[in-house]
Amino acid sequence: MKADTDAVDSMQVDDTKPANSASTRKLDPGLMAHRLSFRLRGLLGLLGERVLAAFAPFGLRSGSFTAMALIKANPGCSQIELAREGGLDKSSLVALLNDLEERGYAIRARSTRDKRRSNLFLTPEGEKVMHEMFEAAMKTEASLREGFTPDEMQLFFAFLERAFFILAAEDRGKD
Amino acid sequence: MKADTDAVDSMQVDDTKPANSASTRKLDPGLMAHRLSFRLRGLLGLLGERVLAAFAPFGLRSGSFTAMALIKANPGCSQIELAREGGLDKSSLVALLNDLEERGYAIRARSTRDKRRSNLFLTPEGEKVMHEMFEAAMKTEASLREGFTPDEMQLFFAFLERAFFILAAEDRGKD
DNA sequence: TATTGTTATACTCTATAACTATA
DNA sequence: TATAGTTATAGAGTATAACAATA
Numbered sequence: 001m002k003a004d005t006d007a008v009d010s011m012q013v014d015d016t017k018p019a020n021s022a023s024t025r026k027l028d029p030g031l032m033a034h035r036l037s038f039r040l041r042g043l044l045g046l047l048g049e050r051v052l053a054a055f056a057p058f059g060l061r062s063g064s065f066t067a068m069a070l071i072k073a074n075p076g077c078s079q080i081e082l083a084r085e086g087g088l089d090k091s092s093l094v095a096l097l098n099d100l101e102e103r104g105y106a107i108r109a110r111s112t113r114d115k116r117r118s119n120l121f122l123t124p125e126g127e128k129v130m131h132e133m134f135e136a137a138m139k140t141e142a143s144l145r146e147g148f149t150p151d152e153m154q155l156f157f158a159f160l161e162r163a164f165f166i167l168a169a170e171d172r173g174k175d
Numbered sequence: 176m177k178a179d180t181d182a183v184d185s186m187q188v189d190d191t192k193p194a195n196s197a198s199t200r201k202l203d204p205g206l207m208a209h210r211l212s213f214r215l216r217g218l219l220g221l222l223g224e225r226v227l228a229a230f231a232p233f234g235l236r237s238g239s240f241t242a243m244a245l246i247k248a249n250p251g252c253s254q255i256e257l258a259r260e261g262g263l264d265k266s267s268l269v270a271l272l273n274d275l276e277e278r279g280y281a282i283r284a285r286s287t288r289d290k291r292r293s294n295l296f297l298t299p300e301g302e303k304v305m306h307e308m309f310e311a312a313m314k315t316e317a318s319l320r321e322g323f324t325p326d327e328m329q330l331f332f333a334f335l336e337r338a339f340f341i342l343a344a345e346d347r348g349k350d
Numbered sequence: 351t352a353t354t355g356t357t358a359t360a361c362t363c364t365a366t367a368a369c370t371a372t373a
Numbered sequence: 374t375a376t377a378g379t380t381a382t383a384g385a386g387t388a389t390a391a392c393a394a395t396a
Contacts, residue, residue, distance in 0.1 A: 027260040030248020031309050032241060036316055037226060039335040040219045045262055046342040047212045063386090066207060073205020080354065085202040087220055089387070094356060108355095116354040116395045134206050141211055147341040148334075156334045159327065160214040166322040167221040238363095255377060264364070269379060283378095291372045291377040 036163075050140035058133055063088060063096055065137070068122060068130040071106060076119040105129055211338075225315035233308055238263060238271055240312065243297060243305040246281060251294040280304055 032038040048062070055061055066086045071077060079097065083090040097120070100106035105126030108118040122130065145153055207213040223237070230236055241261045246252060254272065258265040272295070275281035280301030283293040297305065320328055 027245055027252060027256055028248040029245070029260070031244045031305075032248075035312060036319070036332075036335075037219060037222045037237070037312075038241070039332060039339065040215050040222070041262060043335055043339045043342070044212060044215045044219060046339065046346065047215070050342075051212060061385095062212070066213070069206045070202055070204070073203040073207075077202060078354075081202055085204070087216060089389095090355070091357080091388085092386075114354085114396070118355070130206075137210060137212075143345055144211070144338050144341050147337060152334065155330070156338075157211075157214060159323075159331045159334065160211075160218055162322060163319050163331075164214065164218045164221065166319050167218070167225075170318055171221065253377070265378070266365085266380080267363075289373070289377080291370095293378070 047140065051137055054136040054140045055133060058129060058136075060129075060133070063092070064100060065130065065133045067093070067096055067100065068105065068126060069134070071120045072122050072127060072130055075121050076109075078117050079120065082120065100126065222315065226312055229311040229315045230308060233304060233311075235308070238267070239275060240305065240308045242268070242271055242275065243280065243301060244309070246295045247297050247302060247305055250296050251284075253292050254295065257295065275301065 029038070051062055055065060063086075067082060067088070070082055070086055074081070079093050080090055082088070083093050088096070097106060097108065101108065103126075104123055107121050107123060109121060111117040111119050148156065204213070226237055230240060238261075242257060242263070245257055245261055249256070254268050255265055257263070258268050261268075263271070272281060272283065276283065278301075279298055282296050282298060284296060286292040286294050323331065
């Protein structure tokens with residue numbers, strides 16, 4: 001057993017090199033290379049770091065931007081609709097919207113027809129900030145888009161949407 | 176103000192329909208449709224649910240499978256290498272590997288050359304379970320792959336890898 | 351009885367820092 | 374002085390259930 005360990009040890013790792021040889025060694029992804037989830041998570045992780053940094057000057061994070069972008073595209077939507085579409089959940093949305101209201105970026109207007117419901121809107125200030133954040137977010141993807149032709153990027157998005165709708169349709173069928 | 180709210184209320188939401196008209200209404204993604212992160216997150220979310228269910232019978236989750244797959248592809252790798260490549264962090268890996276060792280799926284072998292280091296290996300039992308989990312994971316992507324031609328799927332993966340490496344290379348340049 | 355929004359809770363993930371033993 | 378692994382802690386994110394007001 002010990003001999004085995006030592007053998008693989010010397011085979012796999014060159015301990016004669018400085019310590020940073022291990023630090024910079026690239027692992028073989030093995031079976032993970034064939035898993036869509038692995039590739040998606042890796043890419044999303046790198047993008048997430050950039051977006052976090054890009055949004056930091058605004059004092060907000062991705063969830064708040066997503067909420068604002070969806071409210072802008074769907075003025076008067078309810079919190080529950082927003083939660084479902086934004087991939088958030090309705091409980092988390094409460095604190096998030098409280099924050100946006102305190103900042104003066106969004107308002108909750110109780111519906112006069114269904115008093116349970118809040119109709120959500122952006123303020124002009126909220127729209128302005130949302131657009132600035134959108135520009136900042138797009139910049140984080142800029143270098144990536146330079147590595148693709150416009151046609152390729154369009155196809156890339158089409159693939160992502162197609163994959164999403166295949167799974168979403170299957171989930172709806174199961175209900 | 177109140178007139179505005181009511182006007183948009185009646186414009187955007189048909190309150191005369193049953194309550195579930197709001198529940199099933201599809202929101203416009205708006206600007207989010209142009210954000211790579213949004214599409215990635217949506218797809219990863221749907222896949223994640225399926226993978227979670229597929230791995231449940233094994234009593235393990237994605238992180239454990241990822242670790243096992245990477246150890247299998249890189250026998251004798253260190254925890255720190257595994258953390259970097261798997262997108263985990265070295266602290267989380269400690270508990271994860273404790274669990275895999277208790278189950279008899281993995282072993283930590285202290286390197287005889289650098290006594291700080293653990294060389295990681297899968298046991299035969301661990302390899303068996305890892306392959307079963309891989310099959311289960313691939314099944315969750317099966318319906319998705321049916322919606323793509325082999326060429327399209329290959330291109331899809333190539334796009335994801337290219338995007339990842341563009342950003343990863345840029346990050347390395349910044350250090 | 352069901353739904354919207356709210357609150358509270360717990361559990362997971364992640365990030366960070368500090369500590370040890372080695373180098 | 375730096376690195377591998379460990380431990381501890383706090384923060385964000387997520388999932389859940391219960392609740393009040395309303396339908």
